[in-house]
Amino acid sequence: MATIADVARLAGVSRSTASYALSGKRSISQEVRERVLAAVEELGYTPNAGARALATAQTRVIGLFAQFLEDEFAPAMLQYMLGVSDTARELGYDILLVTDADGPSALRRITDSRMVDGVVLLNVADRDPRLPVLRAAGQPGALVGLPEDCTGLDVFDLDFPEAGRLMVDQLADLGHRELILVSQPEHVVERGGAYVWRLRDAAQEEAARRGVTLHAVYGSSHQPEIGNELHQLLDAHPGATGLLLNNEAAAAALPTVLNARGLSSPAHYSVIGRYSEDFARTFSLPFSFIESAPDRLGAMAVRQLVRRIESAAGQRDPYVTRLISPELKDRGSTQPPRP
Amino acid sequence: MATIADVARLAGVSRSTASYALSGKRSISQEVRERVLAAVEELGYTPNAGARALATAQTRVIGLFAQFLEDEFAPAMLQYMLGVSDTARELGYDILLVTDADGPSALRRITDSRMVDGVVLLNVADRDPRLPVLRAAGQPGALVGLPEDCTGLDVFDLDFPEAGRLMVDQLADLGHRELILVSQPEHVVERGGAYVWRLRDAAQEEAARRGVTLHAVYGSSHQPEIGNELHQLLDAHPGATGLLLNNEAAAAALPTVLNARGLSSPAHYSVIGRYSEDFARTFSLPFSFIESAPDRLGAMAVRQLVRRIESAAGQRDPYVTRLISPELKDRGSTQPPRP
DNA sequence: CTGAAAGCGCTTACAG
């Protein structure tokens, strides 16, 4: 491979002049610049990323730490990853993807060796063991997922409590008096999936406030268990007229369950889910849903991270916690309960 | 961050001795090694990856080039990515994830700047525009997906023709005389998804050889279109008793379609799909299927790539094209046709 | 068994 020394030699200038001609960091005569550019072209020169990183202490790489936890819906993770990756490219950064089972030690390894300029952590748990490592890292980090303690970090998540209230209000306004809320499996909560109880608790409070009965249950994250559980739930609560689903597997299974019972939505049940547009498309779900916006959250995290990486001012900015407002995508699966 | 100079100073040795004590590339007295290790511990020293890469011309990073094409089932891609990533880590490599829409230029950018030691290309098309770039790159590359021209590259894929024959034989042996094969959408084929016609053509030949009627059709890759198409297909071919599905969306939709018609498998239709175990679990599919083995293919590609990267001998090894034999996972969805 | 030095390929003050 050609080096900048080769370029300089061919252009008949010094290495520094060649470097400046390419970076534009100081003024270069028109003629010299053209000679340098021609040499670059002829040699097919591309700067060596490692050498540049060593000289500038900037890698222009962002570490993306994904976690694939049991009992969570893996395909959803892909949407977050793509949101991060696409936005990073727009901003001129590449992505180092880390999927190690041992998140904390992988995080330490990557940041200590300076392979990246900053990191995005996906699927952050309430007391995520990666956070202490990240705080000690001396590199900026952005989280997707709201932990208990956000100090020193930029955090992005859906406003799950608001989502819970929105779901309940929507159906309460239509006159529903008895609802079922199916959450993720209990394992997810125990492991620190705080969004599960944040949505549930807010929904429960709102239901109480509105005088609505809310049966909040955990559901399996796999077929066919979740299908059977849904059948049992509908049997157990014959008065329920609305279903709230904070569980992807439950949403995917519901059409078949309703079908098997000779029922449909919204005729027999008003239904609101919580998942991404892409998920709805993949499973062809006919329900209104609260968009979980993985691409948008991933993009926000990267933008903030890059701001911190690039601006000296950005480094001292106060840390932000941004909870995006839930947006209900109406697919016509709600209506007043049958009299 | 501490550098190796800090370590050397604290241990009271030269930088080279510190380096050798850590790499083990020459013998070091027990006592000196312990002093160096203690210094490393005390300072929390980790080598700077960029500096090491510059000195050794090895990054210990593998470029993973994913392509998310329209009309293809995105979640399946995640399985390949995880197979590659997990195996790379086992072998001591990290993953640079590249999802640029413009694959060829991204590939050139990454290889020219020496950010990686080699690359894995996923979802390789028949005449993939990334291949000429890769061949010119001067870095080893492994493909997942069989292109028309494999010269200079290691290639890994499922043996799709064999899969087609296996599907047909399985049902022909049971006595079926009229089958329907649903492939991916025509767009996928036009774009170069050669596996579609490789499986189909082989299935068609085998059917002819066995005296079996095979209706080979393209199907949509999305709901609800594919569901409607399946209904029409079953209407159009009332004599068909077996369904072969080389189309994930069709497989996911079929249970609902059969249900709606008051039919079931294997009672009314023997069914064989082609997808991954993980896919089957996610969608809770009750069909026997040919395992597409994304994790295994990803792992094979990485192993071969690392072999080429690390061994001077490996560099001169003949290039391999490995088509793994299809494995039928029996879920009991086939039986002789009703008389 | 150990050290001093060169070199990997860049960028960027320092000088003119």
Added chain:
DNA sequence: CTGAAAGCGCTTACAG
């Protein structure tokens, strides 16, 4: 507007 030189943090022949 341009050049010579130092330095980023490693590794590894070369010498002893």
